[in-house]
Each structure stands twice: as C-alpha cells, then as structure tokens.
Amino acid sequence: MIRWDEVGAKLDAAKARGQAVVLATHVNADGDGLGCEIALHHFLTARGHRVYVINNDPVPERYRFLRGSERILTYDGERSRNLILEAGLFFVLDNSSPARLARLLPDVKEAQAFKICIDHHATVDPFWDLNCVDEEASASGHLVYEMIQTLGGAITPEIAEAIYVSFVTDTGHFRFSKTTPEVHRIIADLMEMGSISAPRIYRALFEGIPTGLHKMIGYAVADTHFEQGGRFAYARITKRQLEECDGADEDTGDLVNMLLAVKGVEASALFRELPEGRIKVSLRSLGDVDIHKLAERLGGGGHKNASGILMPGSLEDAVRKVVEGMKDALPPT
Numbered sequence: 099m100i101r102w103d104e105v106g107a108k109l110d111a112a113k114a115r116g117q118a119v120v121l122a123t124h125v126n127a128d129g130d131g132l133g134c135e136i137a138l139h140h141f142l143t144a145r146g147h148r149v150y151v152i153n154n155d156p157v158p159e160r161y162r163f164l165r166g167s168e169r170i171l172t173y174d175g176e177r178s179r180n181l182i183l184e185a186g187l188f189f190v191l192d193n194s195s196p197a198r199l200a201r202l203l204p205d206v207k208e209a210q211a212f213k214i215c216i217d218h219h220a221t222v223d224p225f226w227d228l229n230c231v232d233e234e235a236s237a238s239g240h241l242v243y244e245m246i247q248t249l250g251g252a253i254t255p256e257i258a259e260a261i262y263v264s265f266v267t268d269t270g271h272f273r274f275s276k277t278t279p280e281v282h283r284i285i286a287d288l289m290e291m292g293s294i295s296a297p298r299i300y301r302a303l304f305e306g307i308p309t310g311l312h313k314m315i316g317y318a319v320a321d322t323h324f325e326q327g328g329r330f331a332y333a334r335i336t337k338r339q340l341e342e343c344d345g346a347d348e349d350t351g352d353l354v355n356m357l358l359a360v361k362g363v364e365a366s367a368l369f370r371e372l373p374e375g376r377i378k379v380s381l382r383s384l385g386d387v388d389i390h391k392l393a394e395r396l397g398g399g400g401h402k403n404a405s406g407i408l409m410p411g412s413l414e415d416a417v418r419k420v421v422e423g424m425k426d427a428l429p430p431t
Contacts, residue, residue, distance in 0.1 A: 100230045100241070102248040108187055108212050108228075109147065109249075115188025118148040120211070124193035125154045125200040125408075126378070128351060129161060129303065130265030131192035134168040134216065134242045137260040138189065141251045145301060150181050154200045163302045164263060165256045173201045185211045192238035194221045195399050198408070216241050218268075220390055221399040225309070233401070236276035239264020243284060258292020263299065270355065271304075275385075275403065304352075310343040317343075318353050320369065322360075329431075330424050331357040332367040334413060340371065354380040365389055365428060367420055369413060377416040379407040383427070392423045 112119060119142055123131030136150045142149045151170045161167055171178060184204065188211040194204055206213070207324040218235040235241055239261045246253065253261075264286060271278045272285075288294060307315075318333040325332070328354065333353070350368055357366035365383040372378055379396075381389040383403045390405045396419060398407030409416045 100232060100244070101228070102230070102245050104228060105214060105245060106249045108240055109142070109145070109213070112186030112212075113145070113147055113399060117211075117393075118150060118181065118184065119152045119187045119189065120185040121149065121189045121191060121198060122193075122202055122206075123191045124195070124198040126414040127153050127155060127157070127376065128192075129262045130237050130239055132157065132161050132164065132167065132170070133260040133264030133267070134191040134238075135170065136164050137242050137257045137264070138191065139166055139169060140257045140260070142170060143244050143252075144251070150185075152178050152181065152202065154202065159308060160306075161231045161263070162304055163299075164260055166260065175226065178202075179205045182206060182211070183209050183210065185373070187211055188213045189359045190215050190217075190226070191242070192217055192219075193224075194223050194229070196217050196223060197397075209325065216245070219400055220402075221394070236274070236278065236281050237264045240281070243288075243314045248270065253288065253291045255294075258288040259294055259299070262288050262292070262294050263303070266303065267351070271300075313343040314339070314350065315353060315356070320359070322357060324363075325421055325424065326428055327431075328360075328362045329364045329428055330366070330403055330419065330421070331360055331363045332369065332421070333357060334369045334417065335371065336413065337371040337373060340373070350380065352421035354382050358384065360425070365424060367424075369416055369420075371413045372408075375410075377407075377409045377411070377413055378419060379409060379416060381405045381407070381420075385386070387428055389424075389427050392420070392427045393422065396420070 121135045127296045137166050139149050156172050157167045182205040194217045211225045214228045216230045220228050222231050243261050275392050317339050321333045354368040364387050368380045370378040383389045388402045390402050393405035394408050
C-alpha cells in the first residue's frame with residue numbers, strides 16, 4: 099500500500115518551512131514522465147507550494163501543447179543546482195533508477211531534501227527516502243492521479259489533460275496488456291472532469307511528425323535486421339544519422355513499437371548512438387517475453403514488455419550484447 103498520507107505530511111512540513119519542491123523525471127522524458135510532472139506541478143501550485151520542474155532535456159515538440167510544459171526548466175548548471183540543493187522535497191517521477199537522472203544526479207545526491215520516487219517500473223532503489231512504486235500500474239500518471247485524489251486535490255482541466263497523456267503514451271493508446279477496466283474508468287473520469295479532446299491530443303502526439311523523426315523512421319526501416327527466425331527485430335540509428343535528422347530530442351518510442359508490429363516478431367530493439375557517446379537501447383516485447391531481465395542485466399530497467407538501457411561503448415558492442423542476451427529472453431518455440 100502506497101503511503102500517500104506520508105507524502106502529504108512531508109509536503110505540509112516543507113510548506114511550513116517555506117521550502118520549495120523540485121520535480122524531475124528520467125533523461126529523454128516521455129509522455130508519462132512529462133504528464134506526471136505537469137499534473138503534479140499544477141496540483142502543488144494550487145496548494146500554495148513553490149514548485150520547480152527541472153529536466154535534462156528540453157520538452158519535445160509533440161508535448162508542448164500541454165498547459166504547464168512552458169514552466170519546465172532545462173538543467174543549466176548553477177541555477178538548477180541551487181534550486182535542487184535548497185529544496186525541501188525532491189520528487190522523481192516515472193523513474194526509479196538514480197542513474198537515469200543523468201546531469202541532475204550529483205546535485206540530487208548532495209541535496210538534503212527528502213527524496214520521493216513515484217514510479218510504476220519494477221526496480222525499487224534504496225536511494226530514495228520513500229518509494230511510492232506500483233509495478234502493476236499501467237502508467238506513473240495512474241499513481242499521480244491516485245495521490246491527488248487521496249490528498250483531496252481537484253482534477254482541473256490542465257491536470258486531467260496531463261494525466262490522460264501519461265496513460266495514452268504508456269499504454270500504447272490503450273492497447274498494451276496493463277490496460278485494465280480501472281484504466282478506462284479513470285479515463286472516463288478525466289474526460290468528464292477535464293473536458294479532454296481526444297482527437298486534438300491524438301493529433302498532437304501521433305500526427306504532424308517532425309521532419310527529423312520522419313527521416314529517422316526511414317533509416318530504421320532500411321536498417322531493420324531479423325534474428326532467431328524473425329522473432330527478434332532490431333534497427334540502429336548512428337550518431338551521424340541522428341545529427342543529420344536533428345533528432346537528439348525526439349521520442350523514438352513509436353519506432354521500436356513499429357518494429358514489434360512486424361508479423362512474427364515477438365521482441366524488438368532500437369539502438370540509438372547518442373551525441374555524448376553512449377548507446378540508448380529501447381526494448382519492447384509481446385506477451386510472456388520478459389525483456390526486463392535482459393535490460394537489468396545490462397544496466398537498464400523498465401517493465402516486462404517495455405524496457406530501456408543506456409550502454410557505454412560502441413554501437414556494435416551494444417548490438418552484440420543485446421542480440422546474444424535475447425536468445426535467453428525469447429522462450430523456445
């Protein structure tokens with residue numbers, strides 16, 4: 099049982115001391131992490147808290163329609179560091195792994211703030227002072243919704259829209275296995291309370307594809323490889339291609355899902371060679387194919403059917419390790 103009453107008490111204490119609250123999510127923030135941040139920012143601001151949202155990267159273009167996205171700061175060194183060090187509470191959202199805080203991590207380690215993790219990934223890290231984690235939840239936005247409701251907050255149109263985006267992106271538009279009857283009941287509540295326009299949000303998230311992402315799709319399709327009799331598909335995007343596409347900040351979750359949609363494919367991977375020299379690996383799978391264990395073994399994390407890794411070394415080395423590891427992840431036919 100998640101201790102939302104303890105979260106409420108910590109918030110009240112920070113407010114009484116005049117201390118700010120800082121929110122953050124994982125590097126390369128997606129719709130779930132951003133939706134959680136924006137919803138929680140609106141909720142806490144309405145309660146009279148001083149709130150700052152600090153991320154490693156600018157908000158991707160597709161999410162900038164969310165009201166409150168303009169308040170998200172990109173980590174800029176000293177100013178961001180000071181905000182983190184002076185905060186009374188630090189929330190990390192949709193991310194249990196301290197390493198995925200990237201540039202924020204040294205400041206968060208040094209900060210005296212009480213550190214709370216709200217997440218639905220399987221990994222629970224003792225780094226956090228309080229873990230509010232439920233791996234059965236379909237999205238971290240589900241937990242933020244539960245927190246706001248439990249602490250007596252109002253679901254405003256801005257909050258409803260942000261949490262709706264959390265659900266939409268992490269359930270694959272309600273097609274993944276954790277899309278339960280409860281999820282649909284919450285979505286109905288959000289639409290009633292928030293006057294949500296589902297067509298408008300769909301267009302913002304899934305249409306109007308940026309030119310850079312469109313080019314990356316072309317590179318991924320041209321580079322698709324099949325292993326294990328076509329049961330595992332992967333594609334690579336090199337640093338040169340990423341620079342050509344101006345796609346460093348693009349959310350490529352749809353790309354790896356596209357590989358998974360090929361007939362006969364049970365698991366997929368997208369390898370992206372990042373500008374700083376590491377390799378971002380996005381993993382997806384169907385049904386009982388558990389790729390979370392493989393991700394954890396290689397230094398990443400996530401869910402049974404959706405995980406990610408940031409790997410050091412060369413692109414070729416990352417591909418070799420994942421292809422080899424996938425032999426154990428895919429059960430014999």
